[in-house]
Amino acid sequence: MSTSTGSNVVKWIDHRLPIFTFANHSLVVYPTPRNLSYWWNFGSLAGIVLVIQIVTGIVLAMHYTPHADLAFGSVEYIMRDVNYGWLLRYVHANGASAFFVVVYIHIFRGLYYGSYKSPREVLWGLGVIILLLMMATAFMGYVLPWGQMSFWGATVITNLFSAIPGIGETIVQWLWGGFAVGNPTLKRFFSLHYLLPFVIVGVVMLHLWALHQHGSNNPLGIDRKGPQDSLPFHPYYTVKDMFGVGVFMIVFLAVVFFAPNYLGHPDNYTPANPLVTPPHIVPEWYFLPFYAILRAVPDKLGGVVLMFAAVVVLFLLPILDTSKVRSAKFRPIYKQVYWLLVIDALVLGWVGANPPEGAFILIGRLATAYYFLHFLVLMPLIGRFEKPRPLPASISEPVLKGGESTATAKGDA
C-alpha cells in the first residue's frame, strides 16, 4: 500500500507514526539487486520457519508440563489427546531441523558469495549471533520431552562446562540447579527455551536493519551502480520468495506427515532414566560436525574451546578473507577450496554420528584441522595470492557485452 493512495485514516496515522511509510520503504519499493538467484530465498525462509516455530511452540506450551515426572506423559497427552497436537509437535520438532537446514544453506551461500565483506560485516556478525542463539534454543528444546536422549544429551553438554578451570564445577551445578540434571534443570531449560526465540526475533530485526542499510549482496558480488541494477522488492521478490516458500513447504511437510520421526532418535521415546545410560549418546544431526570437533581433541577443555571456536571463527571472516572480490564466481582458487570446506563439514557430521573409535578418530582430527586451516590459513593466503577473474562492469550489463571490464581487481580496488 503506498501512502499516496492510502485512506485518510492511514494518512492520519502515518503522519504521527510513519509505519506505513516504513513498510512501503522496506517491503515494497525497497531496491533489490535484479540478479539474485534462488540461493537468496533462504533468508526469508529462515524468517518463516522462525515464525512457524514460535507459533507452534506457544500452543505446545499451553499443553506441556515442565516437570521431570510429568513432562514425558504430557508430550504423549499432546500426541494423543490434544486436537491436532500430533501435528503441532511433529511440525515443531521437524521445524527445528528445517530451521538448521535453511540457515546452514543461508550461511554457505554467504560464504560462497562473500556476503560478509564490507560493508556487511555487522550484518554477518549478527547472523552468527543468531546461529549461536538457535543452537542454545534447539539444545534446550530437545531436553523438554524428557526422554532418554533428552536427559543424557543434557548431561553430556552441560558437563562440558566443567572443563572451565577453577569455576567449572560451580558453573555446572549452577546450570543444573543441583548436583545432577534433574527437575530444576528441566524447568529452567523450559523457561529459557521460551525466552530465547524472542531474543532471536530481536536480533533478526537488527539483522534486517543492517541488511537494508546497504541492501542484499548478489551473485556477482559487485555493488549496484544505478537504478537499472535494481528491482523493487514487491512484486518481484515477494512473489519469488512465496514460490520458494511453496517448494520448501512441500519438502518440509512431506517429512512431517510421512516420516516425522526420521530425524529423531528412537531412544527419546523411552522416558528419561538416570540409572540407564544409552549405548550411544548422539546429538541431533545439526550438531554433529561440532560434536566431531569436540571429540577430536583428547583434552576436554581443548575440545570445548575448539568447538566454540568453530562458530566464533565465523565472526572473524571479514578480517580473515583478504580478497577484495566478493563472489567466488570470480575467484578460481577460493571456489575450489570452498567446496572442500563443504565436504569437510559433511565429513565432520559423519564422524560426529559415529563412536570415536578406530579410523573415525583420525578422520575426525584431520577434518577438524582442515576446518580451521581453511579459515585461519587458506582464506588469508588465497585472498593475497589469487588472481581473480575480471569483474563485469555492472549488474545489468552482461560480462560479455562490455568486453573490457572496468574493475580487474587484483586486490587493489
Add this chain to the structure above:
Amino acid sequence: MAVATRMILRAAALAGLMFAAAAVPALAATEAMEPPEQHWSFEGIFGRFDKAAAQRGLQVYTEVCAACHSLKYVHYRDLRALGYNEEQVAAYAAQFEVEDGPDGNGEMYTRPAEGRDPFVSPYPNDKAAAAANGVAPPDLSLMYKARENGANYMYGLLVGYVDAPEEVEMTPGTYYNLYFPGHAIAMPQTLFDGGVEYEHGPEATKEQLAHDVVTFLAWAAEPKLEHRKATGVAAILFLLVLTGLLYATKRKVWADAH
C-alpha cells in the same frame, strides 16, 4: 552401528537436499542380526492399520503380554478407533479394576475400569514389576517408536527365540534371541503356535500372533497415523497446485524484468 549409519544417512539426506549427495559407506554389522523385513499395512504414504489384525493383536496383548507389560499411555476409549463400539469398549474395560477416590469419606476404593481410564498396568509400580521379573518389563505404549526399525524389530524379537549356540554360556534368567542386542534377553519366549485361540481369522501360528500384536502395538504408539497420512496427502496435493500457481505468477511478474 545401525543407529550411527542412520544418523549419517539423515545428515547426508538433508545436506543432499541442496548440495550434492555424499556417498555414505555402510558400516560393519552389529552384534544382533537385522530383523526380517515384514509387510506392514500401515507403512507407506497411504498406509492404514489392518483393523482385523489389530483386533486380534489386542487379544494377544490381553492374553499374553499384559501379564507383565503395561500400556499406560493408551486409554480404553481409544479402542473405538480399532472398530469397537461403545458397548464393546465398556465391556472390555470392565474386566479390569482400578483404584479411585478418595470418596466422600476420604476412602480409596476400587471400581471396574471405564473408557476414560488408561490401560490398567499389571503391577502397581516399577519396583513391584522389577521384583517379580528381575528387570521391570518396559511399557509397550511407544515401543514401536522407541526402537530402530520398530515393527520388524518387535516381530523379530517375538519369533527370534532359538537354542543358544553351544559356545555361548547363558546366565540364569536370560534367553537366547537372534535379534536382541547382546542376544541374552530376560523375557522368555511367549508366543507359540496355537498359544492364543482366534475365534475367526487366520491360523494362530506364532508368526501370525507376532504379526497381529505388532500391528496392535504400532497403532498403540501412533494412533493418529491414518489421520496424519490422509492429511499429508491432501496437504501435499494442495501445495503442489499452489506452488505451481506461484511459479506461473512469478514467471509472469518477471517476464518484463529479464
